[in-house]
Amino acid sequence: xxxxxxYKIYLDGAFPRTESGRYYPVVDPQGNTLANMCLCSRxxxxxxxxxxxxxxxxxxxxxxxxxxxILYRIAEMLEGRKGQxxxxxxxQGSSKAKAEKEVQHTLDRIVYYAGWADKYQQIAxxxxxxxxxxxxxSALEPMGVVGIIAPQDSALLxxxxxxxxxxxxxxxxxxxxxxxxxxxxITFAEVLHSSDVPGGVVxxxxxxxxxxxxxxxSHMDVNALVSSSLGELEKPLALSCVxxxxxxxxxxxxxxxxxxxxTDLQEVKTTWHPIESIGGASSSY
Amino acid sequence: MAKPTDTLEWNYSPSLESTNHIRLKQQxxxxxxxxxxxxxxxxxxxxxxxxxxxxxAEIAWANEADVDNAVKAARKxxxxxxxxxxxxxxxxxxxxxxxxxQERAREFAVIESMDCGKPIRxxxxxxxxxACNHFFYYAGWADKLAYAMxHKKPEALGVAGQIIPWxxxxxxxxxxxxxxxxxxxxxxxxxxxxxxxxxxxxxxIIKDSGLPPGVVNIxxxxxxxxxxIVNHPDIDKIAFTGSTNVGKIIQRAIAGTNKKSxxxxxxxxxxxxxxxxxxxxxxxxxxxxxxxxxxxxxCAGSRLFVQENVADLVIKKLKARMESxxxxxxxxxxxxxxxxxxxxxxxxxxxxxxxxKEEGAAIYQSACEIPSKGYFCRPTLFTEVSQSHRIxxxxxxxxxxxxxxxxxxxxxxxxxxxxxxxxxxxxxxxxGSRIFNLTTKLKAGVVWANTYNKFDPTSPFGxxxxxxxxxxxxxxxxxxxxx
Numbered sequence: 017x018x019x020x021x022x023y024k025i026y027l028d029g030a031f032p033r034t035e036s037g038r039y040y041p042v043v044d045p046q047g048n049t050l051a052n053m054c055l056c057s058r059x060x061x062x063x064x065x066x067x068x069x070x071x072x073x074x075x076x077x078x079x080x081x082x083x084x085x086i087l088y089r090i091a092e093m094l095e096g097r098k099g100q101x102x103x104x105x106x107x108q109g110s111s112k113a114k115a116e117k118e119v120q121h122t123l124d125r126i127v128y129y130a131g132w133a134d135k136y137q138q139i140a141x142x143x144x145x146x147x148x149x150x151x152x153x154s155a156l157e158p159m160g161v162v163g164i165i166a167p168q169d170s171a172l173l174x175x176x177x178x179x180x181x182x183x184x185x186x187x188x189x190x191x192x193x194x195x196x197x198x199x200x201x202i203t204f205a206e207v208l209h210s211s212d213v214p215g216g217v218v219x220x221x222x223x224x225x226x227x228x229x230x231x232x233x234s235h236m237d238v239n240a241l242v243s244s245s246l247g248e249l250e251k252p253l254a255l256s257c258v259x260x261x262x263x264x265x266x267x268x269x270x271x272x273x274x275x276x277x278x279t280d281l282q283e284v285k286t287t288w289h290p291i292e293s294i295g296g297a298s299s300s301y
Numbered sequence: 302m303a304k305p306t307d308t309l310e311w312n313y314s315p316s317l318e319s320t321n322h323i324r325l326k327q328q329x330x331x332x333x334x335x336x337x338x339x340x341x342x343x344x345x346x347x348x349x350x351x352x353x354x355x356x357x358a359e360i361a362w363a364n365e366a367d368v369d370n371a372v373k374a375a376r377k378x379x380x381x382x383x384x385x386x387x388x389x390x391x392x393x394x395x396x397x398x399x400x401x402x403q404e405r406a407r408e409f410a411v412i413e414s415m416d417c418g419k420p421i422r423x424x425x426x427x428x429x430x431x432a433c434n435h436f437f438y439y440a441g442w443a444d445k446l447a448y449a450m451x452h453k454k455p456e457a458l459g460v461a462g463q464i465i466p467w468x469x470x471x472x473x474x475x476x477x478x479x480x481x482x483x484x485x486x487x488x489x490x491x492x493x494x495x496x497x498x499x500x501x502x503x504x505x506i507i508k509d510s511g512l513p514p515g516v517v518n519i520x521x522x523x524x525x526x527x528x529x530i531v532n533h534p535d536i537d538k539i540a541f542t543g544s545t546n547v548g549k550i551i552q553r554a555i556a557g558t559n560k561k562s563x564x565x566x567x568x569x570x571x572x573x574x575x576x577x578x579x580x581x582x583x584x585x586x587x588x589x590x591x592x593x594x595x596x597x598x599x600c601a602g603s604r605l606f607v608q609e610n611v612a613d614l615v616i617k618k619l620k621a622r623m624e625s626x627x628x629x630x631x632x633x634x635x636x637x638x639x640x641x642x643x644x645x646x647x648x649x650x651x652x653x654x655x656x657x658k659e660e661g662a663a664i665y666q667s668a669c670e671i672p673s674k675g676y677f678c679r680p681t682l683f684t685e686v687s688q689s690h691r692i693x694x695x696x697x698x699x700x701x702x703x704x705x706x707x708x709x710x711x712x713x714x715x716x717x718x719x720x721x722x723x724x725x726x727x728x729x730x731x732x733g734s735r736i737f738n739l740t741t742k743l744k745a746g747v748v749w750a751n752t753y754n755k756f757d758p759t760s761p762f763g764x765x766x767x768x769x770x771x772x773x774x775x776x777x778x779x780x781x782x783x784x
Contacts, residue, residue: 144757282771
């Protein structure tokens with residue numbers, strides 16, 4: 017007799033059920049029930065934002081090197097549970113070959129961004145040669161709390177492709193899983209949980225995108241919203257983002273990876289400081 | 302032996318900048334396809350000198366049809382000429398514009414002060430040279446875009462619609478046009494309705510420079526003209542500098558379209574003085590932070606935070622310094638604070654001064670005389686204010702400073718970040734490690750440490766949070782105009 021897993025949500029480093037007590041069944045292509053997922057509420061979104069905001073200070077102030085190590089640790093933990101992800105993908109309609117490929121891509125992607133953690137700053141910052149006696153430089157800082165609507169047609173790789181670059185850059189995240197393919201998102205939360213990622217850095221909710229995404233988009237304490245093409249939902253979400261000028265990133269292709277997935281979620285800060293005039297222009301020391 | 306009453310006597314002696322070399326037309330049309338065309342609206346509005354209330358010129362008021370003509374010109378120029386040119390050739394045009402602006406720098410400075418109200422000292426030493434340098438800087442990027450974006454293939458966006466404010470009219474035109482052209486875009490620019498003249502003078506230079514027709518088009522008008530640009534379906538990018546409210550209107554208007562945008566919006570920036578700061582320099586920094594350009598600066602250091610144990614000293618010195626500021630004729634080289642840009646803006650500032658008093662804050666204004674004609678405001682500070690006062694929360698855009706005190710670093714970081722805005726901040730302390738602690742934790746796009754209100758073409762500028770997004774200036778400013 018197989019012991020079935022209860023899929024819950026990932027909030028503030030713990031696995032509670034939705035506060036609403038609601039659920040929705042997820043079925044396989046043959047119509048068999050795979051799991052009863054949490055049908056999260058708007059209140060769950062707000063709780064997740066509070067958790068992400070609380071975690072931001074600690075996560076963004078970790079050294080870049082440390083964040084890189086923790087990201088690499090995620091890959092290590094996922095490697096050990098490859099089989100489970102493959103199985104879940106197959107249950108949700110993938111072929112074995114496709115499932116294995118997706119998990120391998122996911123692993124490669126995490127390692128790719130782990131390597132970026134202490135390098136993107138060097139590529140994207142600048143020392144600016146101003147025409148006055150000042151030292152002036154521009155460096156990147158995380159935007160803050162990022163809302164992520166995971167790609168709906170992808171069970172694992174899509175979500176990981178948006179979440180990992182966000183946290184690589186020191187942001188914390190509130191993630192809404194794929195509505196119909198949510199299983200891997202919660203198993204991925206278990207991977208995060210065992211990977212030294214502090215609680216609250218990534219919070220993962222399942223439920224109806226049409227219900228959760230607008231709350232995330234209009235939340236005044238969310239700094240950016242990331243999604244892939246969402247069709248008719250895109251415009252109302254963009255409108256909701258305006259109230260606090262949330263940065264709104266819509267990716268048409270989440271199959272790609274690249275530096276821009278990190279830098280799109282960074283602010284540029286420019287700092288000036290006077291240089292003491294030492295009158296040493298002609299000296300050669 | 303000198304008697305104690307023998308103090309040095311200073312008599313005010315005006316030093317007026319000459320205006321007799323200034324040639325302004327009585328009426329300006331729209332600049333489309335390198336031609337001056339009459340607006341199809343047949344409407345004109347006056348641009349006045351805010352220091353004298355005299356009309357300087359009549360300016361065309363573009364309607365939707367005019368904007369459409371300008372966008373068509375820009376699209377045609379983009380497709381047939383500008384996108385076909387090599388970066389090196391584009392750069393040569395931009396260099397040429399920079400040089401011609403430098404040649405006519407004094408003329409630009411005088412017109413800017415007449416039209417805008419800012420002191421000639423500032424337009425001559427800050428606005429105009431920075432504007433020229435901005436063109437010169439970006440000219441050199443035109444053939445080096447691949448170095449700016451090593452991780453992607455840099456491609457122009459197409460036609461950029463650009464809407465600029467009245468506080469730094471020529472400089473903002475330069476901030477918008479120069480990177481757009483360098484990146485290979487064509488432009489439809491709308492100056493603010495109270496300050497169109499230097500943009501129209503820039504149009505003369507653009508024509509003289511031989512820039513292909515339609516690459517830069519300048520359409521003057523009010524808010525409806527701006528709306529026509531924002532809503533035009535054939536515009537690829539909106540670049541806007543102005544108020545947060547209008548920025549949000551623009552974002553709503555383009556939601557769900559493919560238009561890209563960068564917004565440089567309002568601010569309520571904190572200027573923080575620690576007890577170990579060089580106090581006299583800090584006082585100069587406070588004055589420069591809030592009274593530069595009559596406080597019409599989006600990044601003005603309008604919220605002053607002084608460490609409690611030096612507050613009395615700083616405020617005493619600040620008041621004394623305020624008494625020495627000359628408020629008056631913008632064309633007088635002695636003038637520190639010129640005219641408020643418009644009657645409307647003066648009313649806004651006066652409304653906030655009233656509000657501050659009503660909310661129970663203590664006001665101090667310098668005792669200087671102000672001209673009876675024109676729009677002027679005395680340098681003003683408020684003490685006994687708290688975070689909840691509207692004068693500490695809302696952008697006033699005038700020479701009005703609020704002063705709060707603090708004891709600890711954590712407290713001042715909390716207070717400084719407690720605003721929806723995030724454009725700039727200032728920190729004054731002698732301790733290096735403290736500077737980096739603060740500059741890291743302040744949520745602002747520009748942080749000035751032991752200085753304030755410094756700008757440079759190489760230095761990216763732009764905000765966090767509701768102060769907008771995207772950067773202007775420097776390498777990062779190119780990103781706003783590339784795919």
